[in-house]
Amino acid sequence: MIGVHARYRGRDKRRADVVARSAEALATLPGVSPFEMVSVEDIRTDVDSSEAALNLVMALLSDGNWAIGLGITQNGRGVYAASDAVGTRPAQVKVGVDTRRPGTAAEDIAAVFALLGHVLHKRTLEGREATSLVRSGMNQNEAARELGISKQAMSQRLQAAGWQAEQSGWKLALHLITRAEADQPTGPAGPAAEA
Template identity: 70%
Template sequence: MIAVHARYRGRETRRAELVRRSAEALATLPGVGTFEMVGVEDIRAHVMGPVETCDLIMALLSDGNWAIGLGVTQHGPAVFTATDAVGTRPAQVGVIVDTPEPATYASDIAATFLLIAHVFAKRTVEGREATSLVRRGLNQNEAAEELGISKQAMSQRLQAAGWQAEKAGWHLAVNLITQATAAAE
């Protein structure tokens, strides 16, 4: 079982409302269960599989205001493991994997998300727009047209935004979570 716990660490004054709206929006991602509200700033949910888990964590990391816990276990509800893993700093992903060799999986997954968070933190507004369109499935020509820029300008924005690093990090995270999940069975 896989679960994600997220703790809001932003500066919004109406935290409870923002966290509730975020939970509703995140629950619309494919393979993500209904979020349970835990207090005012925390939400947690079970997630279907490694791809869906990675997509959820990437969405939380791109916001930059969430401390995230990932739990992978076959012993009891994974949401409790995810809660134990959540850290205190924004854009930090804590990981607990309940396997015979948990430290290897957990530290590799956490390191991968740390690198992805670093890429996200360096992005400009234009870079966020460009990567968002491509992530939704548009090709570079379609995304450039939507933004009213040339294909060359779109390519430059994606390169400056670290799009290739994001894709590579996403694939690595999915592979590591897949291995950890298989080891936990």
């Protein structure tokens, strides 16, 4: 089972409102269950698949105001492993995984998210607009028309935004999460590995 725990680390004075609105919006992502409010700053949820977990973590990373815990376990709910893993630094993903080979999967997944977080953090507003449109399913021509720019300008925005690096990192993260979920022990649970 896979779960995600997010802790708001932003500076908004109306934290409870921001967290509640965010939980409501994020729960509309495919494969994401409604969030549990753990505290004023903390929300967590179980997800249906590796891809749903990845998309949720990417949305939280893009915002930049969340400390994120990703939990993958065969024993109990994934949110408990995620809650054990979540840290306190914004835009950082910590991972708790019960696997046959402790440590490796959690460290590798956390490393990929650190790289993806760096790419997302460096992105300009124009880059965020461009990547958002392409991620939603538009091709470059359609996205360029939507933004009122040329196809060449759209291509340049995507390149400057690190779109290719994001896509490569996304695929690698998906493979690692899927592999970690498939590599769950069948016997009694050991402690979750933390990265």
